[in-house]
Amino acid sequence: MDFSNNILETIGNTPLVKLNKIVAEIDALVLAKVETFNPGNSVKDRMAVKMIEDAEADGRLKPGGTIIEGTSGNTGMGLALVAIVKGYKLICVISDKQSKEKMDILRAVGAKVVVCPTDVEPTDARSYYSVSKRLAEETPNSWYVNQYDNMSNSLAHYEQTGPEIWKQTDGKITHFVVGVGTGGTISGVGKYLKEKNPNIKIWGIDTYGSVFKKYHETGIFDENEIYSYITEGIGEDILPKNVDFSLIDGFTKVTDKDAAVYTRKIALEEAIFVGNSAGACIKGLLQLKEHFKPDDVVVVLFHDSGSRYVGKMFNDDWMRERGFLEENVTKAEDVIKDHIDKELIVVRTEELVSHAIERMRKYKISQIPVVDINGFVGSVDETDLFRSYVADKNVAEKPIKEVMGKPFPIVKMGTPIEEVSKLFTKENDAVLVDLGNGNHHIITKYDIIGSIK
Template identity: 80%
Template sequence: MEYAENILGTIGNTPMVKINKIIGDIPALVLAKYETFNPGNSVKDRMAVKMIADAEADGRLKPGGTIIEGTSGNTGMGLALAAIVKGYKMVCVISDKQSKEKVDILKAVGSKVIVCPTNVAPEDPRSYYSTSKRLAEETPNSWYVNQYDNPSNAAAHYESTGPEIWKQTDGKVTHFVVGVGTGGTISGVGKYLKEQNPNVKIWGIDTYGSVFKKYHETGIFDENEIYPYITEGIGEDILPKNVDFSVIDGFVKVTDKDAAIYTQKLAKIEGFFLGNSAGAAIKGLLQLKDNFTKDDVVVVLFHDHGSRYVGKMYNDEWMRERGFVEDVAKNASDLIKEHQDFPLITVKTEELVGHAIERMKKYNISQIPVEDTTGFVGALDETDLLRKYLENKNVADLPIKEVMRKPFPIVNKNTPIEEISKLIQKENNAVLVDLGDGKFNIITKHDVISAL
């Protein structure tokens, strides 16, 4: 009979899968190291059990103890599985940018989850770095994992992931591409592969808002590069000790939008239901395509499973709210798509300015067309009203016709976005769209900017 003694015995020996369509005209053989086949559905299972085993061996983790770790979700899952099998309690400290699914999954396997704000400095006592350290100091018989600086992290990949890739490619791997967070995967795999063949190129995928790429190229830790980003699992605002820059040949940065779009594309084009960092990795690979030849064997590692992102990158409404859609607005009808079924809010020339202000507040709009029996004869916007108010505190009691500006230009629904952009300027904050049959809609600066 063939069986594992417990769930930890199924970690590793994940498959290598050829990537066929999404790579376009890249001439090389491109293979995915598909880490979602680990029992915790991510590459982090490997280093989780290694870090625990090493901590047990040297006495840092004692029987019945509590494991405490700051995690983006995947390391927490790997640690939680090991904690269940080995009889430890598990506390995961996670940032609020991580998906709800990650929090729910950690709770489902018995972990206590503490959520901390993302947009704070690492040294801020509210950060998930500081919170996890503090909890470890306050909790009796506890062990703070610290995956960022824990050498067992990179060692796990040196001992398992790297050798697997070398064996599965029969030693023919020429490039390794992977997203970089704690640095354990790229450093452990990179070190092993370069020991077998110094000519293997190791490429890290970084994100905008992270410090890795510039630091690798210049040695400068630029705090101006640090700002909040959406992509999960890669990038850092610190320099983890596990990142061995000496084995990394280069970094390429991928935007939040491209990472999200290519996460969806992997599922729809290749049938790869993967996490956010996989989208970043495949887009980074495409950005590196000029580095590959027909004789190369490129391995890209995919970290985790798509089930942890169903409410985010696989949710069209979430994608649309952030502008993470590939639909390119070409004309007026595209720009009004989100509000084309709403009636156009207008005012009459003989109404009072106070009526216009009430309507603008009620419908949360910044500009409003003015009409009379002949059609559109003027317009108001909030900038006009503020200036008029400063000149005359009784402006709300004046007829609109006394304070209105010239009417908004009118275009048809097929007018190109380039022409609309030229019409929207300092003196004119909107255009009207003639939909036919006496119906009109409005395009504002916000609509144009949202479509960029």
């Protein structure tokens, strides 16, 4: 009989799959190391086992103890599998930008999940770094994993992932491309491969809002580069000890939008359902295409499963809200198609200014057309109302007709978006679309900006 003694024994030996359509413009053989075949559906299963086994060996983790870790979700899943098999409790501290699916999955496998804000400094008491450390100090018989600085992370990939890739490519690999977060994968694999062949190039995929690329190129840790970003699993606002910059030949940065778009492309063009960092890797690979020659063998690592992102990158509404959905916006109605069925909010000339203000608050809008029995006769804007209020504190009780501006321009359905855009000026912040049958809808600057690709 051929069976494993427990689920942990199924970790590793993931397949290497040739990519075709999505890398058609790259003149080299491109192979994907698909880590979703691990039982926890990510590359992090490998280092989760290694970190726990090493902690057990040197006494940092004792029987019946509590494992505590700050994670983007995948490391938490790997730790959860080991914790279940070995009888440990697990607390995962996660940032609020991570997908709901990741949080739900962690709870499903028995982890306690603590959610922290993303938009704070690493040293802030609310950050997931700080909360993880605090919980480790407060929890009896606990061990703080710290995957960023725990060198068992990169060692796992030096001992496992690197040798697998070398063997699967029969030593013919010329380039390794991978997203960089904790740095364990790129450093462990990179070290092994360069020991086998120093000419192998190691490329890291970074994201905007992260410090890796500039630090690698200049040695400068530039805090001005740090800002919130959407892409999960890669990039950092710290320098983890696991990132060995001496092993990395270069970085390329990928935008949030490109990462999301290419995540979907991988599924549609290669039938491989993988996560956000895989999309970033493919776009980064295309950005690096001039580095590859026809005889090269390029291996790109796909970190995790697309199932973690069903409510995000694989959700049209989520993509559309962020302007990531590649839709053809050419006419006036295309810009407002997501809310074209909503009623146009108006205010009448004889109504009070306070009524317009109340409507703006209720519907969270900034511009309102003004009407009388003859049709559109004016408009009010939150900026103009604010100025009027500063000049006259009693303006709220005055009729709209005393403070309204010029009516918004009206265009017909089918008007090219270029023509609509020209109607926006310093004096005019909206345009009305005539939908027919006496119905109209409003296009704002926000709608125009949201349609920009």
